[in-house]
Amino acid sequence: MDYKKSEAKEYAREHFTGVWAANLTPFDEALRIDEKALRQNMDHWIRDLNLGGLFIAGKQAEFFAMSIEERKRLITLSVEAAQAAGNRGGIGRCGIITSCSDTNLDVVLDLARHSANAGADYVIVHSPVLHFGADTEETIYEYYRYLSEQLDIGIAMWNHPDCGYTMSPELCNRIADLPNIVAIKYSADRARYKRLTELAGHKIQVSNPSEEDWLENIIELNWKLYLCSTPPFLLQTKVDQRMNEYTRLAFAGQHAEARKVRDSLEPVRAAFRASKPAGKPQAHGKAWQELLGQHGGPVRRPLLNMTEAELAATREAFAGCGLRLA
Template sequence: MNINDPYRGVWPVMLTPFDDDREIDWESLKKLIDWYIRAGVNGLFANCQSSEMFFLSEAESLRLTRFVLDHTAGRVPVVASGHTACGLSQQIDQLGAMAETGVDSVIMISNRFALPEEGDDVVLENLRKVTTALPDTVGLGIYECPYPYKRLLSDEVVDWCARSGRYTFIKDTCCRLDTIARRVELARGSRLHIANANGQTLLPSLQAGAHGYSGVMANFHPALYVWLCDNWQNEPEKAELLAAYLSTASFIECLDYPVCAKDFQKSLGNFSTAACRVRGTEDYYAAHGPSAMQQAMRLGDMVGRQLGIPV
């Protein structure tokens, strides 16, 4: 893996902190950005599903992305989505406005290109139209977002993206090693990178040639993912042990994510609240979520120390 490749490594899917009125908490966002960068991440994925982009206005999405770019100040590259519209013309407007913010790549949502019952021919036709309409001065990417429904990319679509020369980034959520390996081969020799979002398959996907990690667990212990992506080849035994912990810890996202992630950020002093727009916090705090999350994070700290990994 080329360490000078800007699209390798760990790309957290950013949270959006809110205050008690569910308005964006800009001071907390500054702390979050600095926390990611101190952990050594390679880039940031702003205005994505973890950012609750489907619950932001278009004006908020653009302001949020510009704020991330301004506070990052070139320390790491930034990609962003905000691709939530249904109509193709509105999608082009959304993505064009996002491109104008100055992000390194604009990330499209795979399920926006066709209805669930429509075939991949519709996806490819609409993808071509949108790609042609966007300026070639910005990179493009695709995220297999599970909301409002998950649409996995066909080999034909991945191959087209790789051969187009326009695409830099696929956030892969297929969770299947055979599919990831095929995609790696389809992308070989192009500028297209495959970022796995799944912690359970991350290490074997890196071994199969995937370029890095872009998943929700980078909102809990990004430094461990950074170490794994950087060192799995040189220290394979440590990597196997760390991957076993990360695979297990990934189940934390089942605890009312993104509430659990925001609660963790609150425990670090980065966020003032765990407030979300996508769901309330009552069920999380009424159950065993906070305790389970904190214990998993403490175990991660212990695993990191025992392996000699800075955490």
């Protein structure tokens, strides 16, 4: 880490910014992590797409279908690939945040310590899955308080209603007072994340995964961080980086120009949404990756792969979306 625990918030305010993408994990036909493909994807995302950072080993990466050792290997590979890409060609450094989420707290701590030792910049930990009414604010606060106590690395909260509850802005604000809590990926409605920004925007980076709302959140809420839902490497190519462009324009205060660029991406968004079959977000993302020239590959059980008809529909949608490849 390039900061002390007491410096985590300040460091994140300066460096945990811009467009960050959640990886999809390429598996080979034997369903092993395809390390060569991962390195090539990351080299493209960092060197060609100039992403500010990468969110490694999250839900889109199928962490739930991996062993602990595989998750650690994915973390190590990703940090090494980011460092290698950054050492070539004089490009800016790409940050790495690793998902250490798990139902077992010891696993969370093990993965977080491994991430820090591997050289990750931050870790992100999903709010705990709790049953039988145990999802009280005191329980959730104590969960993050204990993580903060045990770890020196900067921690991002992560809350999505698929865990069974939505954390209140007031609870998130209370957790934001902990010394190395630096951000939140808050998959909540706009009223909630706007309220949290008012309460804690000076303490942590607040982000919501909706790309469609990213520009307005920069303009209206002065946000500096996008932690994705639809990965930015699915909306951009080496020669067509409209998401990066509208982000740059918005950060520079050129809001009208930024809206024009943002709106021009709507055919790409529409094609992506229309071709995605129900229940197959990772498989569809990987199919779209392959159409972009990236490595996708199969998904692991319990997920389902795309059918031939679904792949054909995706190819047709992609062909008409207007995303330039060259």
